[in-house]
Amino acid sequence: MPTPDPSRTHTITSGYSVSDDSYFLELVDVADGRTLLIATVPDEDPAREPTISVDPRLQPTEIPYAVMRWFMQQVEEEIATVRAWMRLRPELVTLIHALRQEYCGAVDDAGFPAVLARVRAAVPPADVTTVIEAAFHRTPADFGIPDRV
Structure with missing residues (x-):
């Protein structure tokens, strides 16, 4: 289920990539449905670092500062959540x-x-x-x- 940003111009969709052993969060532009950024948060190996990537085929796109901060906060929360439960029994x-x-x-x-x-x-x-x-x-x-x- 997509999570909209406060301005409702962008959403985050999330899921799990079994082949990458990682959760992902995608920042999507609501107006045209394009995925602008993908954050990957590994959960199997704590030594693997989270990453943010941009589709190189996309035309340069401006992302408002408030939206970028909101996206990065969501990514930070996902990293904290994954890292926390990985330390349980x-x-x-x-x-x-x-x-x-x-x-x-x-x-x-x-x-x-x-x-x-x-x-x-x-x-x-x-x-x-x-x-x-x-x-x-x-x-x-x-x-x-x-x-x-």
Whole structure:
């Protein structure tokens, strides 16, 4: 699901590239649908650095400063999120990684009960919220479930 910037002139789409073992965030110009920038955040190897790339086939495009700052803040948050959960216990990392790959970091309200049941079956109750937050950038409360499940 695209995330619009405050001016609604650009959006970020995100996903997971299995072949690159990386999450990506794409800055898209709403007016013409062009992807202007791609941030790649590796999750398998903490030694691999995140990168920002531009499609060399694109004509030079001006990106407003406020939009660029907003995009970079989103990239910074993604890096912090990925790096944080990579330091959890190995069994949690394995589950979070699987969920993020399977759901590309997003699950809708209708699909959440099945995900919650899967997480509850796999980890101790104290770790459920941590796994949900790391996998989906949302808390169980965002899905109408008490914050600490």
